[in-house]
Amino acid sequence: MVEGREADRRTGSLLWTHFGISGPVVMDASRFWTLATNRGAQADLYGNFVPGRTPDELRAWLTVQATKHPKRSLARTLALLVPERFAHSLCLYCSCDPLTTIAQVPRIDRNRLFDGLTRFRFPVEQDRGWNFAEVTAGGVPLDEIDYRTMESKVAPGLYLTGEMLDCDGRIGGFNFQWAWTTGWLAGQSAAQSLRAGDIASRTP
Ligand SMILES: Cc1cc2nc3c(=O)[nH]c(=O)nc-3n(C[C@H](O)[C@H](O)[C@H](O)COP(=O)(O)OP(=O)(O)OC[C@H]3O[C@@H](n4cnc5c(N)ncnc54)[C@H](O)[C@@H]3O)c2cc1C
Numbered sequence: 001m002v003e004g005r006e007a008d009r010r011t012g013s014l015l016w017t018h019f020g021i022s023g024p025v026v027m028d029a030s031r032f033w034t035l036a037t038n039r040g041a042q043a044d045l046y047g048n049f050v051p052g053r054t055p056d057e058l059r060a061w062l063t064v065q066a067t068k069h070p071k072r073s074l075a076r077t078l079a080l081l082v083p084e085r086f087a088h089s090l091c092l093y094c095s096c097d098p099l100t101t102i103a104q105v106p107r108i109d110r111n112r113l114f115d116g117l118t119r120f121r122f123p124v125e126q127d128r129g130w131n132f133a134e135v136t137a138g139g140v141p142l143d144e145i146d147y148r149t150m151e152s153k154v155a156p157g158l159y160l161t162g163e164m165l166d167c168d169g170r171i172g173g174f175n176f177q178w179a180w181t182t183g184w185l186a187g188q189s190a191a192q193s194l195r196a197g198d199i200a201s202r203t204p
Pocket residue numbers: 133134135161162163164171172173174175176177179
């Protein structure tokens with residue numbers, strides 16, 4: 001959310017690390033967080049650890065679990081949905097005792113857990129900065145480029161490629177593809193313009 005509006009929504013793999021969260025979905029989402037934060041806008045990141053299930057479905061599921069396995073602990077029950085260590089930590093984060101038997105969890109605690117599972121607000125402090133970035137946003141505007149040749153319309157004879165241009169993609173090879181494609185095109189075009197220049201200079 002940027003300034004209270006949804007800026008991006010995506011599903012993918014998330015890693016818990018010693019420094020915070022990472023993984024493809026986090027790196028992709030970080031684009032929106034860093035761009036917004038850099039311009040001074042308020043950016044908030046929420047996670048749903050059980051995508052595809054609504055809070056109502058989860059509530060119904062937990063009721064079934066409480067009936068079928070009333071003596072199973074809260075953390076072990078949640079571990080049917082998410083990794084057990086995370087289930088344990090989430091209980092503590094939501095001020096619930098992970099060892100309480102599922103049948104004894106008060107409704108108010110359950111609601112906090114539902115929120116934690118489906119709309120967890122990540123308390124993001126900062127991105128990891130340039131040294132850990134995989135791609136840069138921003139660069140030379142694309143409307144200053146001739147797409148057929150990658151030549152600059154502003155400075156003819158200058159060919160631009162890859163991350164020099166204002167184009168960045170999500171994780172998944174798109175940035176390599178962009179770099180290689182524009183690089184090949186720019187190289188071919190630059191060589192061709194030199195050959196054309198050679199021919200022109202040799203023409204009496
Ligand atoms: C850790 C990491 C992992 C990544 N993984 C992926 C991935 O899995 N999939 C994907 O699609 N993208 C990935 N990327 C992004 C991708 O590598 C880049 O988007 C792509 O390489 C950009 O290509 P480029 O040619 O624009 O720039 P670069 O690959 O950065 O090439 C620029 C070159 O210019 C040279 N250079 C800089 N200044 C000068 C100078 N003054 N004179 C001469 N040479 C200079 C640099 O040494 C460098 O060799 C990853 C990036 C990083 C950092």
